[in-house]
Amino acid sequence: MLKIDNMDVFYGQVQILRQVSLDVKEGEIVSLLGSNGAGKTTTVNAISGILPVAKGSIQLSGQEINKVEPHVRVEMGLVQIPEGRKIFPTLSVMENLEMGSYLKVPKSFRKESLEIVLSMFPVLKTRKNQLAGTLSGGEQQMLAIGRGIMSRPKLLILDEPSLGLAPIIVDDIFDVIRKINGDGVTILLVEQNVPQALALSDRGFVMEEGRIGLSGKGKNLLADPHIKKLYLGL
Amino acid sequence: MTMSFVFQSLLNGLLVGGVYSLMAMGLTLIFGVMKVVNFAHGSLIMLGMYVAYWSVALLHVDPYVSILIVFPVLFIIGASFQKFLINPIINAPEHNQLLLTLGVSLFMENLAVFLWSPDYRVMKTSYAEINFYIGDITISLVRLLAFCFAMLLAAILYVVLTRTDLGKAIRAASEEPRGALLMGINIRRIYLISFGIGAACAGVGGAAITPFFPVYPYVGWLFVITCFVVVVLGGMGNILGAFVGGLIIGLADSVGAMFLPGSMKSIISFTIFILILLFKPTGLFGKNHA
CATH class of the missing domain: 3.40.50.300 (P-loop containing nucleotide triphosphate hydrolases)
Known part of the structure; x- marks a missing residue:
């Protein structure tokens, strides 16, 4: 690969x-x-x-x-989840995940990918309208991984x-x-x-x-x- | 001083403040996304005014229809400016960027002098004569329309930034360019579009006031200084801050004009500027530690 x-x-x-x-x-x-x-x-x-x-x-x-x-x-x-997470702090958790599926093909699978990510990280579901910068370190890492998965x-x-x-x-x-x-x-x-x-x-x-x-x-x-x-x- | 005089001043301040808001939103968007302080913003306002003026004078379109011409023209000018001049120095130190945008501004102004002479030009429109009256208060139609068009574009910009993928990508790229790049967001394209939108906001702001404000090559400086005050007041890069800041500065100027001689009316807004820089440099809506 x-x-x-x-x-x-x-x-x-x-x-x-x-x-x-x-x-x-x-x-x-x-x-x-x-x-x-x-x-x-x-x-x-x-x-x-x-x-x-x-x-x-x-x-x-x-x-x-x-x-x-x-x-x-x-x-x-080829998707990288960078060191230090590099999430978007003043975008909501949901918006961060949406930005993971910004590109055309991932975007057409946005709904399915969201379901996968939110079932993988239930905590993100409860915080989906919160600003990403307010999450704890572990949650931010989960968000960064979730955002990466959204890119398929x-x-x-x-x-x-x-x-x-x-x-x-x-x-x-x-x-x-x-x-x-x-x-x-x-x-x-x-x-x-x-x-x-x-x-x-x-x-x-x-x-x-x-x-x-x-x-x-x-x-x-x-x-x-x-x-x-x-x-x-x- | 009568109550109606006070209300009249505040109303005029609010109406012009809406235009400041739009112009400053363009400036703060460019800064927020690219971290470039655009000293050529005033020249973009000036170009917007000339495009509106010539559309009316030569093409005989309605002054408010000319806004539909100004937006795409200034978008293209802004995007080209970004692509050919800003992009090569995007990672250069700030003073280099400052010199570049200031240089471009001088170039554009002198080009305008060369092409269109330094004369003051006044758009001839029947709208300028129309006023409404509420009690003793006069509402000038052209000022009201300038405010409405500025608010309309400001609202559209806000919706685009908060509700569309493109807008979210612009915000994402302005906060964390590396993260955005790794999500497949084409940063260079985002820069191009953001500069285009920022320039279009400047141009439309200029076009909206052309029915009641003379056009000349150096007119941009009247507004760009105010825009910088507004942007600092609202927090550099903060779109909503620029919106509120524009209205505040518009009102502050009108209060100044009530008490002070005409040439000193900006004292209040510049006092606010200095106080903000001294005590809350991140702006009204900024975090203290940022």
Whole structure:
């Protein structure tokens, strides 16, 4: 579904990513792990088209999308739920969800998608007329995920969905990710919460200083001594 | 000072305030969406007035039908301005944007001098003579119509922004451009449309007052300064704030005109401006911490 080959990305003069290669197959959950500043968010922003790719290629379903505009990538089914949620605070919960289905095709499925999202997150239903900025952190994350689902993604990228949330809410969010995947959506999950992310994932990639350091099956990575030392404190 | 004089002044202030509201809504929309302070807004008002004036003088259309010409013409001018001049510097520091919009404003004014001479031109219309009387109070038809057309467009703008997907996308893009982009909203298109609408609000505001206000190349400055006061009063980027702010400043000016010599009537609105900047820089409706 998604294939990245030897991608270099710069911020101005500074090279952030070096020869990043990763792939996500249809139906998988793949996690992208690493500490702060390793280049995870830069990677997904390059995938979404917010940052230009200096070298290498990004392919979506076999088609190179390096030069495709960000909003067209969304049309192609590549949807990112960004770090920090980026919901629209003075729009109501309902309006936020509607904006998830702004594009033509998602719009024609707006009613169906709304039902799916509201049954997935009943709390959003009770707050649908409230301004999104008044929601709690966990609810905002649910709204951001719900808004992403409204776009009818084929590949959903979640950038640190657990960031700043209480452990019990994090469990809910991970359950939801599993459920979305069960509905046929391919997932690329960016996380610092390594054990939980790997437990959920088919495969994982570990980034260090702008490169992919390790990759492999979720359970193999969990057992890897290097990972244990770095991220699990074992 | 009689009661009817007071009511007369307040009425005139309210009627012109409605026009300020519309012009300022355009300015605040442009700022809210693009974070660009548009010093060329006055020139867009001026162009709207000229388009209305020439439509009446050359095409012999009704002054109020000319508004239907002004809206699309100014929309296209605004959208082109955005696409070719604002867009290349959209991420530049504010002072660069300021210099650009100010430069464009000077260019447009001098172009108007070149094309149409610096003469004051007065639209000839039979409407200007018509007045209604309620007791001692005179209501001028052209002022009333200017108010009504401004309110009508302001109401349409409000409905578009709150009820349509395009309007919600404009609000979404102004709050969280990154989030909007990731939802597939074409930000550049939203910028284009917002600037077009903002320019059209300026132009229609200008066109609405042309039946009773002379047109000349520098006329925009009379209004744009007031627009900035209104926008700051209502909170920069706040559409509803600009609407209410316009009415307040219109009334404040009329109160000023009651007590002060004509050349000093703006003292009250500028005093409000300074007080807002000092004590509530986010505007009447802004959050304190923003």
